[in-house]
Amino acid sequence: MRIIERISEMQHQAAVWRSGGRRIVLVPTMGYLHEGHLTLMREARKHGDEVVVSIFVNPTQFGPGEDFERYPRDMSRDVTLAREAGVSMVFAPPVNEMYPESYQTFVEVTEVTRPLCGQSRPTHFRGVTTVVMKLFNIVKPHAAVFGEKDFQQLMAIRRMVSDLNLDIEVIGHPIVRESDGLAMSSRNAYLDSGQREIALSLSRSLAEAERLVESGERHGKIVLGKVEERLKGNGELRIDYAKLCNPETLQDVTEIRGPTLLALAAFVGKTRLIDNKVLHVRTD
């Protein structure tokens, strides 16, 4: 497995692979790899011949006062894990390679990035779509794999790919959870043991909502009420949002009549965590 830092070198390698008929699959990450990322890499191997993992903590997707500086980083461990997962190449550019001083171009997806995380992180998705577009142009993948924990991110990327006619297959992978239900995230590393216990209330409230809907509850207000009640029972947790929405448009839903996304964001201490579940209405 090689590690490439330079854009021109990565583009050259991608062109060589493409001219040899190799199918390239990209797994974009910000590093500090965990089992969730490794699952995406294993998924990627099923979809192509060469798997490229990008490791880049992207400054443009962090707002002022957010955790860009302290975001966890461990390149040597990441490289070992990527190698063990059987990837062909790690692309890990320095910040000034991706954003030289003269940089001034951004890619923005509008509607689907406005609600949910877009409310509290107004410049976040613009940074995500910009860096993903750059990675697509550098790695030249035929397909790219993203986790569904960042549901809105995945929707924004699908929208960008469709709107800009990119010839890239976007593959979503279900959320990977710890055995106790906590959604895997590099940010879980910020949590102490007490906070980690509190963080479990996100996945537990999603499971409770699922049970309610399975038992016939259709009123969004009642489902969200239960979710908020469970989340609020924890002193150190502050809800950013708890929303029921249409999984195609992310518009708010008041009655649960078809597949409905329950999306959560909450701060546990200073750590912002997200989680989600698509709730299904039984038709039998």
Ligand code: PAF
């Ligand atoms: O999901 C992430 O880790 C990041 O948002 C991504 C897609 C790698 C872009 O920086």
